[in-house]
Amino acid sequence: MPNKFIVILAAAAVLVAVGAVYGKFFAVERCPPTGVIREITVTAKKDGWRFTPEEIQADCGDKLAFTVVNEDEYDHGIAIDAFAISRRMPKESTIEFEISLTKAGEFPYYCSVPCGEGVVDGVKRTHFDMIGRIKVKND
Ligand SMILES: [Cu+2]
Incomplete structure (x- = not known):
């Protein structure tokens, strides 16, 4: 019968190891604000079924100030699940x-x-x- 103390130590070591692996491979990298604000304009061109641009690059900690233009005579929407955004874009309108x-x-x-x-x-x-992606790098 192993010493109770050793069992607890072993369990703690396993927990720390699992945490380290999780942190390295699975956890989301968080970062503090950089103070940079990037003005981004995304356009749904008339009858194009495409967002322009389809790729946005930024650094982790930046703020993105979006202006989204719908040139169509019908509604679109823009959703960014990772940042809890879901907005309707009424026809021929601009949202921010x-x-x-x-x-x-x-x-x-x-x-x-x-x-x-x-x-x-x-x-x-x-x-x-109508899909694009925001590439956020952390260096
Ligand atoms: Cu659409």
């Missing part, structure tokens, strides 16, 4: 919001309002093609 990038990684933004489909330059595009 800010997010603080408190974590590093790649986070998608996408159209959250079913908006149909069409053919753009001979290629079929749909609501589901």
Whole structure:
């Protein structure tokens, strides 16, 4: 029968090891504010079923000040799940919001309002093609 103290020590060591592995491979990297504010304009061009740009790069800790333009005669939406954003974009309107990038990684933004489909330059595009990503690096 092993000493109770040794069993507790072994259990604690396992917990610390699991925590270290989790922190290295799975945990979200958090970071403090950098004080940088990046002005980002995202446009849903008329009958394009595409957000422009489809990639935004920033540093962890930055703030993004979004201006999102809907040029269409029908509604779109923009959702960024990682930062709890979900906004409707009424037809021919511009909306604004800010997010603080408190974590590093790649986070998608996408159209959250079913908006149909069409053919753009001979290629079929749909609501589901309205997707982009925010690449947040932490160095
Ligand atoms: Cu849309």
